[in-house]
């Protein structure tokens with residue numbers, strides 16, 4: 001189960017939802033099981049990486065879920081499917097993302113502590129949680 005966080009710009013009214021958590025297709029499972037599915041859920045680079053990793057090791061496990069990231073430079077928010085691959089307890093891979101605007105590496109953000117971000121539309125620092133529209137999704 002995941003959570004959608006609604007953000008709204010006080011200045012221009014731009015609205016965007018950011019997802020955090022697990023969905024129907026995006027959840028934790030053995031890599032073997034993921035590769036058996038017909039649909040390719042993750043980004044093709046992640047998908048290929050999982051296929052390559054599983055050739056060398058049959059007992060990998062993956063954790064996947066939506067996470068909310070923030071660009072340290074633009075201060076805009078972006079949600080991504082983070083995939084972490086484990087071999088026993090050891091982490092062998094973790095997704096990294098770059099900002100689509102400036103290519104800086106994104107940092108995970110704690111949406112509960114985050115108050116204001118930069119609006120992706122008008123670039124003012126008036127982008128904030130819209131508490132009137134909270135939704136759970138599955």
Ligand SMILES: [Zn+2]
Pocket residue numbers: 071072073074075099100101102103104
């Ligand atoms: Zn950026």
Ligand SMILES: [Zn+2]
Pocket residue numbers: 009010011012013014119120121122123124
């Ligand atoms: Zn705005």
